Amino acid sequence: MKLVLPIDSAPLAETIHSIRLTPNMAYNKIRQPKLSDVIEQQLEYLILEGTLRPGEKLLPERELAKQFDVSRPSLREAIQRLEAKGLLLRRQGGGTFVQTNLWQSFSDPLAELLADHPESQFDLLETRHALEGIAAYYAALRGTDEDLQRIRECHTVIQQAQDNGDLDAEADAVMQYQVAVTEAAHNVVLLHLLRCMGPMLEQNVRQNFELLYLRREMLATVSSHRARIFEAIVAREPEKAREASHRHLAFIEEILLDLSREHSRRERSLRRLQQRKE
Template structure:
């Protein structure tokens, strides 16, 4: 018979599995600080030596990192998703932005559709709260704050899709976006009319999700990314025209 004696599990192994699951599911995010050793041991109901063994194992495997004088943090495991050379290549070639936006359109459309089907009521509350925070920036717009809130809204939708592979892949995408590697969002969305359009698009995504309408959620998400792609192309055209005008002025001045 294919049965083996059941071996008692070490407490440190159970701790390792729990922390791994929290990282995998996106509950613990890169850069999050773990509670103090005493607090965490009490929460997990394990001895501090067992906890230390688990932390050491996770550190050795690159999931946790220790910062002198600060504590234990979830490692920036997404940093290895794109090599520095590839990130620089993305930033230097506009066609990469087109592919970046196309990829986001496909993935986020699917994520919105999945979220409408699989999100818990709490997931939907998180998404709605993220959108309401975006609304508050209308009276005091700040480009960096708007970009952060925009990213937080989209990540809340991706998290609500409950697909861990998509979650970690898209977090890597948004890391590039936050760094401004792909394009300058502040310049592209500087005008108030564009800001209002963007807010309306996010509202459509949120409304469809709150109604649990998979088709409408996907369509709203795809329409939003189409708008961003069009805005980026318009920005590139404006930049090209400005460069041409500058060259003409320089030429006329030199004569």
């Protein structure tokens, strides 16, 4: 990844020249920001916006200093401070990495609670309606060519997993696809929400696929819905992308409700049979 981010004092100079000086003005000292502070802020922003992803390895110190056009001691000081903040991790002889656990995910007990109460999965589906719909909208609106290529690759992996009948691989691929779409939206809050909710969303997607695979004839319809979302994003049609996302999740919700009703009917029938035997 190439980072062309030279650090200079031009913005500060413009600010200074824009100040109109008068004889009666009370002057405050204007301090040039410390170079390591500016580097620290730049790296923090790259992490915040998702350009530097969790677990990603930074360029070697010499190369990174050249990219920033700064001295290596200043860069080293900035990295040390980010390491102290828990944003970076330095491995002896292995380089510097963005921390993998940057976003504290919702607690495991909450994820387990949702798993133990299937009806709560519908609440999570409603949340997915909001998050995935707006992510698809902004991905179509703001996604770069590189973003769209990554979405295209993830979409292909989903289809391959489905063709192979590999439930686990398909569920994993769907999550990677959604991460790619959310990154393409270029909204840091959306991206952080997705990562914080990661464990719950992964569990929800996997549980949905376990049920959908009971009705394999429905998988083709689900696949066509997902294709419409993908096509709208690539065609840069935000409203169509959002609408396609809502239709896709509404269809899944309808299937899950049908399966839930079937399960309830089956349980009632079993109870009646058991009572007759007694």
